[in-house]
Amino acid sequence: MLHGNVIYCDDVRVENTGKLILVGVYNTDMVVNARPPASLAQIQLVVRIRTSIEYAGDSLKTKIYLPTDHDSPSIIxxxxxxxxxxxxxLGSMIRAYPDAPITMNMSFNVKIANVIVEEDSFIKVEVECKGETARLNQLRINVVQPQPSKPA
Incomplete structure (x- = not known):
């Protein structure tokens, strides 16, 4: 079992207590109001992974596909x-919740600068472990070109 999700936002701050402050969280779409090619100064991804305990200690590969790289990952x-x-x-967890699967959870942040957007596109994330691939949620990017201003 390999699952996960991504929160896409403008900035992530970490309090000294370890809590995250997410600034400018995108729902399912990002609207870019600029003439292409546009450059996003920064976007941050909070990647959260959940696996079965059999994956504990194994290597995890995260692949991030940016708008200009449709077929191959931009970041690995x-x-x-x-x-x-x-x-x-572990024994006390199993005794306390005998019918619940034991899972491993992890999260990490990825900060990406200067993302180029030329057309409507997506940012996609995949994770791989032990030959299993999970496609996580994606962010759709809609480019809306500004209308020229009309003379007064």
Whole structure:
């Protein structure tokens, strides 16, 4: 089992307590009001992954497809899924919730600068682990060209 999702936003700040502050969160679409090619100064992705415990300690590859790269990833990032909890904690989790699957969770932020947008497109994210690929949610980018101003 390999699942996840992505939160797309303008900025991510981390409090000293570890809580995230997400600024300018996009729902499903981003509207770019500029003549192409337009450059997005920055976009941040909060990638959240959930796997079954069998993936603990394994390598995870994250592939990010930007608008100008439809067929091959623009960014490939490697990380490691956290190790399983110690046996005594794992045992107490199983005893407390015997019918619930034990999952491993992780999250990380990816900051991308100067994203070029030439037409309506998407930012897509995939993760791979142990030969399994999960396509996470994507952000649709709609380019709306500004209308020329009419003379007074």
């Amino acid at each position: 990032q490697s990380s490691t899924i956290p190790n399983a909890p110690p046996p005594e904690i």
